[in-house]
Amino acid sequence: MTKLFRYLKKYWLAIALAIAFVVIQCWGQLTLPDLMSDIVNGIPAASMSNDLSELYRTGGKMLAVSGVIAVVTILATLFAARTAAGFAKDLRQALFEKVENYSLHEFDTIGTASLITRTTNDVMQLQQLVVMGMRMMMMAPIMCIWGIIKAIESAPQLTWILAVIIAALLVVVWIVASKTIPVFQILQKKLDRLNLVMREKLTGIRVIRAFNKQSYEKKRFDESNQDLTDTAVRVNRTVAILMPAVMIGMNLATVAIMWFGSKGIDTMGLELGTLMAFVQYAMQVMFAIIACAMIFVMLPRALASAKRVNEVLDMETEIKDPDVKSDAEMKRGFVEFKNVSFQYPGAEEPTLRDISFRTEPGQVTAIIGGTGSGKSTILNLILRFYDVTQGQVSVNGVDVRQLSQECLRAQISYVPQKQILFSGTVSDNIRNGQLDATEEEIRHAAVVAQADGFISEMENGYASPIAQGGTNVSGGQRQRLAVARALVRKAPVYLFDDTFSALDFKTESKLRAALFEETKESAVIIVGQRVSSIMNADQILVLDDGCVVGLGTHKELMDTCEVYREIVESQLSQDEIA
Numbered sequence: 001m002t003k004l005f006r007y008l009k010k011y012w013l014a015i016a017l018a019i020a021f022v023v024i025q026c027w028g029q030l031t032l033p034d035l036m037s038d039i040v041n042g043i044p045a046a047s048m049s050n051d052l053s054e055l056y057r058t059g060g061k062m063l064a065v066s067g068v069i070a071v072v073t074i075l076a077t078l079f080a081a082r083t084a085a086g087f088a089k090d091l092r093q094a095l096f097e098k099v100e101n102y103s104l105h106e107f108d109t110i111g112t113a114s115l116i117t118r119t120t121n122d123v124m125q126l127q128q129l130v131v132m133g134m135r136m137m138m139m140a141p142i143m144c145i146w147g148i149i150k151a152i153e154s155a156p157q158l159t160w161i162l163a164v165i166i167a168a169l170l171v172v173v174w175i176v177a178s179k180t181i182p183v184f185q186i187l188q189k190k191l192d193r194l195n196l197v198m199r200e201k202l203t204g205i206r207v208i209r210a211f212n213k214q215s216y217e218k219k220r221f222d223e224s225n226q227d228l229t230d231t232a233v234r235v236n237r238t239v240a241i242l243m244p245a246v247m248i249g250m251n252l253a254t255v256a257i258m259w260f261g262s263k264g265i266d267t268m269g270l271e272l273g274t275l276m277a278f279v280q281y282a283m284q285v286m287f288a289i290i291a292c293a294m295i296f297v298m299l300p301r302a303l304a305s306a307k308r309v310n311e312v313l314d315m316e317t318e319i320k321d322p323d324v325k326s327d328a329e330m331k332r333g334f335v336e337f338k339n340v341s342f343q344y345p346g347a348e349e350p351t352l353r354d355i356s357f358r359t360e361p362g363q364v365t366a367i368i369g370g371t372g373s374g375k376s377t378i379l380n381l382i383l384r385f386y387d388v389t390q391g392q393v394s395v396n397g398v399d400v401r402q403l404s405q406e407c408l409r410a411q412i413s414y415v416p417q418k419q420i421l422f423s424g425t426v427s428d429n430i431r432n433g434q435l436d437a438t439e440e441e442i443r444h445a446a447v448v449a450q451a452d453g454f455i456s457e458m459e460n461g462y463a464s465p466i467a468q469g470g471t472n473v474s475g476g477q478r479q480r481l482a483v484a485r486a487l488v489r490k491a492p493v494y495l496f497d498d499t500f501s502a503l504d505f506k507t508e509s510k511l512r513a514a515l516f517e518e519t520k521e522s523a524v525i526i527v528g529q530r531v532s533s534i535m536n537a538d539q540i541l542v543l544d545d546g547c548v549v550g551l552g553t554h555k556e557l558m559d560t561c562e563v564y565r566e567i568v569e570s571q572l573s574q575d576e577i578a
């Protein structure tokens, strides 16, 4: 938690003022019983002398003190709320920026659902802690200690009653805290689980409906929801007992003070006003102890949240920018793999073994192979989503580990296997590839990607809205928009991961022809499943279980590579092969 205090530094003035106001509030609340005691003790003398001016004066002071209490309470609450809101905003920002730099492995380690809970719910818990810290955590100990001192000063004869009351209260608080603290810590984990189920349900809604899995998913959600509810009810039930138990205790304590105090009036010369003040001090002390109990109950939950937030902030990103970035002159359109082997973190076996190939400007390299043979992994390594286990990947002549990630990715235009579009217009989505692209460049990219036709048919053309995830366009249209987004970047290296699979043959061949006109000075790497899509490539890399089993043109591979020949024969007729 202390690590997170650095986010409070810039609010030091607001915190100092809030603390000052809280101290003034404590002073006010402990002064009122004094003044009340003066009034009550002064009544006999005033009635004898028939002079009530002193009583009025003391009453006036009470009103003034109450006014001061009201003002400082409002100010302290305001400062605490503003500081906590600012702290939460800064923390969310820090989390977002940290997560942006995560490699895919760190995403997998914490999990997307948990990252969302940590950025929202956990930060909210910490925000509440800051409010509580600036108000209750300051006030409770001050009130408690100051109240005890004042009570003892006013009626030392009754000190023993106060000691008994405090001891009894501490026992109740200890029992409640020991039952609730462990359960509060479990609550956040259950919330994570609920978020995970909810997220999967929403993103996979089409599959769930298509497979009629609504009732199964409802059951899964109900289970998580019920689990969270049961835990929350269990913890709140215990907390709920605390208040009535303490209220009963406080009323009994008041009766006890009155009982023994009234005897003191008879035997120990205790004044009535002093006894009344003592009751109020005792009340303030008891309230302060309850506030301390609430803090002890809430603190572990907030600390659990702090731990979860710190886990995200402290996570060492595996993919780091080099301390000394390469200033080697970048050549355009080169990608080279030198004896690259790669194993996913936590995987038992390497996914790629001893891969070597190179591409040159204007050259189209295709990668083909069975599912799971490692085709997408090759693209992941070029983009440095992961670091190689052995060997070297270089882009435009420089080892990718010697470039800043920003510089590396600025060299590359990538169309992933699963195309993602963002909410906004068609134009916005294409512009995501190059933020300063002109309307003309956007239109040109769409024409090359064979997307201009269907965009023009849309009601608002390039200004037509795209739904979140691109759900209001077809799979083939989504692919073409993703290609246009990549093309508008005019990068030295293009990576297409199974990008044309949803297009019909005619559209695909038109797209390929237009595309290769555009990428004459760039390296183009296409991962493909369809032989017809890749057979005209300048070189074809055939992967089998993470190893290169063939590298050459279609014609060369037909003569030399058994695996390639099998793939071709399974897809093309004898006439087409001939």
Ligand SMILES: Nc1ncnc2c1ncn2[C@@H]1O[C@H](COP(=O)(O)OP(=O)(O)OP(=O)(O)O)[C@@H](O)[C@H]1O
Residues within 6 Å of the ligand: 344, 345, 347, 351, 369, 370, 371, 372, 373, 374, 375, 376, 377, 378, 417
């Ligand atoms: N993040 C990951 N963690 C661990 N293993 C992974 C990860 N991503 C992929 N793999 C494994 O690496 C292997 C290669 O995956 P990759 O996605 O590169 O295959 P692919 O040839 O592109 O397959 P497809 O044609 O089906 O897309 C697979 O066995 C897969 O299970």
